[in-house]
Amino acid sequence: MADIEVSVLVVGGGLNGLATALFLSRQGVDVHLVERNSTTARLLRAAGVSARTMELFHSVGLEPEIRARGLRLVPGEHWTQPNSPADLLPRAILGAKRLSDIGDGRAFVMEEGTVEVADASPMEPAWCGQDRLEPLMVGEATRRGARVEFGTELVSFEQDPDGVDAVIRDTATGERRSVRARYLIAADGVSSPVRESLGITRSGNGTIGHVLSILFEADLDAVVDGRRFLIAYLLNEAAGLLHRFDATRWVFGLFFDPERHAGAETSKDKALELLRTALGEPDLSADIQLVNRWRLAHEVADAYRSGRVFLVGDACHVHPPAGGYGANSGMQDAHNLAWKLAAVLRGWAGDGLLDTYEQERHPVGRATADQAWIRQTTRSEGDGGHPDLRNSTVISTGYRYPEGAFEGEKGGEPLEGELRIDGRPGMRVPHVWLERDGAKVSTVELATDTFVLLAAQDGGAWAEAARAAGAALGLPLTVHRVGGDLADAEGRFCELTGLTSQGALLVRPDGFVAWRSPGAGDRPEDLLRTVLGRITARDREV
Template sequence: MAEETTDVLIVGGSMVGLAQALFLARQGIRPLLVERHAEISAHPRAQAASPRTMELMRALGLEDAVRANENPHAHYGDVLQAESLAGPELGRFDGPFRHDPNDVGGTGWTLIGQDRFEPVLRDRAVELGADLRFGTEMTGFTQDDDGVTAVLRGPRGGGGPVEYTVRAEYLVAADGFRAPVRSSLGIGRHGQGVFGRQMNIVFHADLDPYVAGRTFFLCFVNNERVKGVLGKLGGDGSDRWVLAPSLPPGARHQEYGTRECVELVRAAVGVPDLPVRIESATSWEIAAWVADRFRSGRVLLAGDCAHVMPPTGGFGGNMGVQDAHNLAWKLALVLRGRAAPELLDSYEQERAPVAEFTVDQGVIRYLQRSGLDEAAAARHRPETTVLFGHVYRSGAVIAEGGPDDGAPVEDPTAPSGRPGTRAPHLPVVRAGKEMPLHDLFDGGFWLLAGPEGAAWESACAADALPAGVSFHRVGAQEPGATVERFLTRYGVDASGAVLVRPDGFVAWRSRDLPAKPAEALLTALGRILGRVSE
């Protein structure tokens, strides 16, 4: 018999694993997370939280906490190109992290390194009851039809490392691009493979004389000795920076000692005798691939173990956070018995096509640095489409009749409001206060009705519903312009309604008021949760 039990065991304590713990804890599930490293990594890795990720953070009340930890040069936005920081400038260009000019989302990018974002996720997850165990490694696991038995090794009860077993209903693998859990399950991967390897060197040096009052978020340096990116980090005063140089084919960061790292920093700054203190160094692959499956029985893959993409565009880590968000509400409803276990099938059905699309978009942006062939350039989609245009097709969406081109995205600047798409952004008024619509979506279903849809409210209060549904009538307090925007963007009449899932995606739409709204809502919710068939 296992020595401990938990509903969900999360393997991996970086951004995706911590987000998974946070989203589950917000749903009232107390997960157990294990991470083999003793603490959060000091390396920034992912450099930005996307508008979609910030939308999720805002709904959790964490927007201010995340923005308070932005990188020191975040507000500058643009990117400097130079031979070296002290050398000739080669140009400037707008960074990829500008505010959304199309008002598709309710919030913008936050330029925050992963090293500063992860503590915000960790602290809130712990506050909500998640059990996080750093310095603890999963050394093996087995699964059967009823759950997963994992062998863990780490400190326990105040003593030194010991080995013990945990029985979990489900296991979420968030163990990064090396993906030992995925490999042990025999799940393959496909894609374009490895493009190269990049190193991260965190160092301390006084670079103010060489910045010379110039404003930039990042500095791309390119000379005979080093090609890479310089960025200023927060913490430990004003002299902490990171250099991310490209490595030669086949090289690893372990081949670079302190002296070699100092030489790379000096070459990037352009000052041969610059005083430098190296804090740490690591490296990672620039690659593009997607796992062949996102699930094996009771084990589900999220983040880099399910998909890896080049860093251009800032999509990778944010995709992982959204994997976790998609999965959390489904796990919670299944664990509570409010949804059939088949609801979890929708996770791969929804996220795998989006991963394929987003990986391709990351590759396209990476190749833009060296010139694109026409076929790749033709596939390029705007940032807002990559971030907000996802179209889900699964058992957790009630599709409507009519033509469907099967595309994984649609243009979110001209939203259809159809089931499977993200609920279009809208300013709504609750208790006299205007707020972005997605602030409402913090864990449960919502029914949004038109101004003549008051009859839907009693349907949401029906005892027979398998899950709670909150109600908002657009027009009860909103001005006429907002009402018209709602009706147009959501494709409903004044008496119609849309059911929005806990992750902010439209699950079902009734264009007008049916004869029996409570029965219609009950049937729709039952189908979405796998409790009734079509």
């Protein structure tokens, strides 16, 4: 018998692995996570939390704490205002030859965004450093029953038709323990030993170069005349980009040449010298707190699943940081996979549902990586325009799965040219403000644990049919009537979801539309049983 028996073993405790453990525990799945590092992250690699990802954090109760610990995002146009409050961060990406150009008004705007997401989401994006976000995720995951072990690494694993046998090791003591899990999820980063051991190949543009990230504390406000901004691309002989980490700390990402910048990754003095050159401030006084080198690449795994092993986050897609899509995309991988694993483990879905993880997330991961590549290359050239560039809200929230666990028209591109979240199956449910018991609630908030049928005002037949179909199939399904228990004060529900007053929308536990009937239908219970059977792969089970 194994030392540890668990439903899911997660390998890797960065943002993506912690999100996996958090969303699985939210679904009531027992999960054990191992991370070889001794603690959560210290360096900023991901601070921008998209509106869609904030929706996911809202569903597990973390949204208020994340906002309290982070900086307050405001529209990018505010970057021109000097001496702004320290907790304010305009969504402006600037370009300049040296840092003082920002204070002198000689910087140019590469991208200037708003905080609002075009009525696409009930949430606003947030800016919370990885060093602050990860401990919150650890705390909530463990509170929900997940076991999270730092200083513990995966030594080996083997899978069979019924599960995975693994060996883990305490990095301090060398003690080894055996684990028997039903499934293994690899969130073990760009180099992913799990992916490599499975022989899963990757494709893409490959390695672009290397980046040296320097976390430092310095008073730069006098140089920039107190102006706040999200990112500044410094386009000079020591090219790189500058992020604000928090009120007093910054991160500079230097495009790193190992020969030209020899010693900078191990010497704080050399790192400071590079920093002074890049910022154009030869007398800069700065406390260098951490230096880390990483690979800038564009690669997507050719498979996201191998038997009972799944890849999430950087293990299956890595791309340039431009746009801030990496961690957000990985956490959305985790959310997509979590409800499907929970459904299979609980017995109300067939194994075929797990195949839809790759069907859905792979094309979105590829398209997202391509968008990051476009942004990175055009910004490095000082030109933010490109004919294939997509709006950030389309990329983070308005994407559509070409294939997967839904019934309706399939195919097409995952990222359309314009933002259009309109109730089509394969997209996140449109955001509509409704009222329940006198309080505002978004359609996005209604589906977090179960399937949800949203029937329009005259769609009572669909509501009754859904209750009967869910009971017959033994799967969790909640029914709401818009015009019944939910009030549509603005009268926009049917308009935004593509329904008539007799229609209905079936939403998955992850908030994506699984099926839609614009109007009334014949034999609604039989139809819904068929639809639910196909979506959950129950129709393929004997």
